[in-house]
Amino acid sequence: MIRVAVDAMGGDRAPDEIVAGALEAASSEIAPLLVGPAGLETGGLELIEAQTTIAMDEKPGEAVRAKRDSSLVVACRLVREGRADAAVSAGNTGAMLAAALLEIRRLRGVNRRAIAVVLPAKSGPSILIDSGANADGRAEHLRQFAHMGSVFAEEILGIGDPEVRLLSIGEEPEKGSQLILEAHRLLAEAPDLNFKGNTESRNLLEGAADVVVCDGFTGNIVLKALEGTIRSVLNALREEITASRRAKLGALLIRPAARGLRERLDPDTYGGAYLLGLRGLAVIAHGNSGRRAIANAIRLAARGVEHDVVGRLQERLEQSMLESARSDPEPAR
Numbered sequence: 001m002i003r004v005a006v007d008a009m010g011g012d013r014a015p016d017e018i019v020a021g022a023l024e025a026a027s028s029e030i031a032p033l034l035v036g037p038a039g040l041e042t043g044g045l046e047l048i049e050a051q052t053t054i055a056m057d058e059k060p061g062e063a064v065r066a067k068r069d070s071s072l073v074v075a076c077r078l079v080r081e082g083r084a085d086a087a088v089s090a091g092n093t094g095a096m097l098a099a100a101l102l103e104i105r106r107l108r109g110v111n112r113r114a115i116a117v118v119l120p121a122k123s124g125p126s127i128l129i130d131s132g133a134n135a136d137g138r139a140e141h142l143r144q145f146a147h148m149g150s151v152f153a154e155e156i157l158g159i160g161d162p163e164v165r166l167l168s169i170g171e172e173p174e175k176g177s178q179l180i181l182e183a184h185r186l187l188a189e190a191p192d193l194n195f196k197g198n199t200e201s202r203n204l205l206e207g208a209a210d211v212v213v214c215d216g217f218t219g220n221i222v223l224k225a226l227e228g229t230i231r232s233v234l235n236a237l238r239e240e241i242t243a244s245r246r247a248k249l250g251a252l253l254i255r256p257a258a259r260g261l262r263e264r265l266d267p268d269t270y271g272g273a274y275l276l277g278l279r280g281l282a283v284i285a286h287g288n289s290g291r292r293a294i295a296n297a298i299r300l301a302a303r304g305v306e307h308d309v310v311g312r313l314q315e316r317l318e319q320s321m322l323e324s325a326r327s328d329p330e331p332a333r
Contacts, residue, residue: 001031002302005075005084008036009053010091012288015040018090021294030302033084035071048083050074053091056287060094064102072096076103079280086281086301088272090289096282097133097275104280107310109317112141113277114216115284116152117223118270123207125157128167130213131273132220139182142166142213146193147316148276149211155307156274156300162210165199167218173197179215187213191323192316201225271296274304276313281305 006022008015015036022032023043034040035048050071054063064073072091076099078084087104089096097113106113114130129149134141146164153162166184168176173184175198187195199208201222214222241247241254271293272285281304285297304310 002029002086002305003031003033003084004298004301004305005033005035005048005078005087006294006298007072007075007087007089007091008034008040008042009050009071010089010096011285011294012056012090013290014090017289017291018294019043019045020291021289022298024291024295025298025302030298032298033078035075035078037071048074048078054095056092058092058095060092060098063092063095064098073099073103076100076282079104079282085305086283088283088285088294088297088301090272090285090287090294090297093132093284093287096284100275100278100282104278104282107277107279107314107317109314109321110277111144112137113275114145114148115219115273116149116276117219117273118157119204119212119226120269121205121207126204126207126209127152127157127211128204128214128219128223129211129276130216130219131223132216133275134216136217137179137215139179139186142179142183142215143186143190143193143320144277144317146187146190146195146211146213147320148313149213150193151309151313151316152274152276153210155309155312156303157210159210161194164193164195164211164213165197165209166195167201167212167214167222168198169200171198171200183213190320192320269296271298271300274300274309276309279310281310 008018026032033046033048034042035050038049051069052067054067054070054072072089072095075087079087080103112134115133116127116129117131119126119128127149129145150162153159168180272283275282283297283301
């Protein structure tokens with residue numbers, strides 16, 4: 001049984017939708033552990049008591065330090081203590097980042113943890129990393145993100161030798177900020193990455209690469225722009241096909257295609273994003289997640305445990321550091 005600690009009080013629709021999602025995900029292979037106040041109705045799932053809750057509008061660092069007994073922090077602590085194999089929360093994202101770093105801690109050799117989001121690209125799922133864990137970074141951080149994303153693609157999406165590209169303002173290697181230019185050099189020199197150069201944001205939903213690497217500031221802006229655009233387009237389509245009797249008749253003809261498009265673009269399909277680079281698994285779900293999204297986030301966390309993403313990532317990073325040391329002309333000091 002894979003045990004997934006679920007922050008029952010995190011998110012705009014907690015606790016009812018969180019509990020319902022956990023019940024939907026529960027199976028003979030997955031055991032959700034709900035973390036919340038005493039007396040919470042769990043539908044028969046195990047309850048781990050937590051005294052307080054971190055609100056969505058609280059300052060993350062201060063809240064985590066002041067509320068060590070909150071449902072979000074306790075969920076992460078269960079992973080560190082070995083009482084759970086992974087943690088899931090739809091609560092305050094900044095607090096989840098802080099709590100995971102404090103309680104689960106970084107893997108050996110990892111400079112920065114990163115959020116890996118699956119994009120619904122036309123040619124198949126694509127990973128955008130980092131999608132917001134770090135507001136800034138260095139070129140060597142982006143190289144680590146590429147390794148993290150590659151392990152994710154291999155183990156969770158089943159992609160062999162995933163193609164990696166760097167998000168920039170042009171496909172030419174000489175285009176981009178100083179950070180991007182230096183990251184491009186490091187990625188091109190990495191022998192264990194299938195690096196294919198730069199890509200632009202306009203290619204993301206077409207399938208720019210299996211893994212698209214960027215700094216967290218850029219990644220978060222891109223992700224929210226995509227989410228907003230997809231939502232606006234789908235809403236506009238819905239309004240147009242219900243605007244007149246003729247449009248409604250036409251809607252009957254395109255309904256199967258429209259349904260397929262909506263399902264492909266629906267963020268609930270994966271339910272959440274991995275926070276990679278930690279000694280245990282953490283999945284961050286959208287704040288407005290309903291039961292389907294929560295259930296899928298729990299299943300995503302369980303797949304990561306089943307495929308030993310943390311162990312594979314540790315092996316990959318150690319191999320990368322070894323390769324870098326061999327190619328470094330300067331002796332270690």
